[in-house]
Amino acid sequence: ETGVTQTPRHLVMGMTNKKSLKCEQHLGHNAMYWYKQSAKKPLELMFVYSLEERVENNSVPSRFSPECPNSSHLFLHLHTLQPEDSALYLCASSQANQQARYGYTFGSGTRLTVV
Amino acid sequence: DAKTTQPNSMESNEEEPVHLPCNHSTISGTDYIHWYRQLPSQGPEYVIHGLTSNVNNRMASLAIAEDRKSSTLILHRATLRDAAVYYCILRDNYGQNFVFGPGTRLSVLP
Numbered sequence: 001e002t003g004v005t006q007t008p009r010h011l012v013m014g015m016t017n018k019k020s021l022k023c024e025q026h027l028g029h030n031a032m033y034w035y036k037q038s039a040k041k042p043l044e045l046m047f048v049y050s051l052e053e054r055v056e057n058n059s060v061p062s063r064f065s066p067e068c069p070n071s072s073h074l075f076l077h078l079h080t081l082q083p084e085d086s087a088l089y090l091c092a093s094s095q096a097n098q099q100a101r102y103g104y105t106f107g108s109g110t111r112l113t114v115v
Numbered sequence: 116d117a118k119t120t121q122p123n124s125m126e127s128n129e130e131e132p133v134h135l136p137c138n139h140s141t142i143s144g145t146d147y148i149h150w151y152r153q154l155p156s157q158g159p160e161y162v163i164h165g166l167t168s169n170v171n172n173r174m175a176s177l178a179i180a181e182d183r184k185s186s187t188l189i190l191h192r193a194t195l196r197d198a199a200v201y202y203c204i205l206r207d208n209y210g211q212n213f214v215f216g217p218g219t220r221l222s223v224l225p
Contacts, residue, residue, distance in 0.1 A: 004158075035215075043159070043215040090158045092213075100147040100206040104213055106158030 003027045006091050006107035014115055015081060021110045023074040023091030031096040032074040033104070034066060037088040049074060050096040081114045088112075119203045124220040127193045135188040135219055137203030142183050145207040150177065150188045152199040153218070159202065162188065198223045 004025045013019050023032065034046040048056035049068040063085075065077040074091055088111050092104040120138040127133040139148065147166050151159040163170055163177045170177040176189040190197055202218040
């Protein structure tokens, strides 16, 4: 375990389903991130929360909806996804404005398959 | 973000040292050099980072060129478990967030 826990590890959902991915950290970090990693592609930054406020949204389709109720928890709500959204979704956390000195801690990811 | 350039892939024999290069000719004075690696079906994990001086930890060593325009991650004795994609990333505290390139895919041969 890295200190960042993601659930579920695997998820298969139909295109009309609604599901949520969960991320939890107890490292005392105050910034959290969602990344998407499609097959054979680099990680793509999706959303950034710093001090519980969303500070970045990289042109992600509205069928992905993040939520950060507190500095320890991050959710990614999914609805009406497409097959091309199948990917590994990774959560990370860091100390806001200190990521250069201390870096990020990643979770193990949720492998999402949209059928 | 300052850009980094890494070879797409490298091979090493088990129990031999591995030197993974990274070029970052546009690095600024406040950029830290970070290395992460990603094992199959896992999230990236921190390996090492540095600013100007060479760094050592239990996983690896980081050799930083005097002009800071390049760096080398050194695995002293590669094991099969070191087979992964290795990412070299530049970060400062004031810019955008970690942006990952394609990295170097390291294969370790028994």
